[in-house]
Amino acid sequence: MARCTHTSPAARPEYAVPRHIVPEAFRDFAFAELTTAPLHWPGICFNPDCARDFTLARDWQMYCCMACERAGTAELRAWGHRMALALLTWRMGKYEARDKAVRARTAAARRYLSQVQSAWLADRQARIARARQQGGGA
Numbered sequence: 009m010a011r012c013t014h015t016s017p018a019a020r021p022e023y024a025v026p027r028h029i030v031p032e033a034f035r036d037f038a039f040a041e042l043t044t045a046p047l048h049w050p051g052i053c054f055n056p057d058c059a060r061d062f063t064l065a066r067d068w069q070m071y072c073c074m075a076c077e078r079a080g081t082a083e084l085r086a087w088g089h090r091m092a093l094a095l096l097t098w099r100m101g102k103y104e105a106r107d108k109a110v111r112a113r114t115a116a117a118r119r120y121l122s123q124v125q126s127a128w129l130a131d132r133q134a135r136i137a138r139a140r141q142q143g144g145g146a
């Protein structure tokens with residue numbers, strides 16, 4: 009019978025670093041809501057640099073092709089990376105009631121996120137308009 013030879017407490021699971029809790033993807037978390045009110049127009053590519061009309065192969069299809077899906081994933085990563093620290097900062101100070109410096113830091117994170125969200129949406133809308141004007145939507 010095999011016997012554990014690790015005698016150091018650090019090698020035992022009860023002393024191990026806890027596993028990271030990875031939340032489910034937003035698409036799964038809000039599946040019902042996104043089904044009722046999709047973020048994209050079905051049959052119009054969600055990649056703002058493409059935005060062309062296409063024939064759906066599946067109801068949930070957001071992109072016309074793999075290249076557009078990759079571009080969409082890259083866009084989400086880039087903007088998500090830009091906002092990640094502010095999101096964490098906001099959450100870390102969300103319930104701070106006394107420390108004025110932490111409250112100011114939290115408010116700055118909120119303001120930053122609001123600005124970035126607006127900039128992202130404006131950027132997407134401008135790219136969609138440009139792509140459709142150049143014939144991507146036809």
Ligand SMILES: [Zn+2]
Nearest residue numbers: 053058072076
């Ligand atoms: Zn596309």
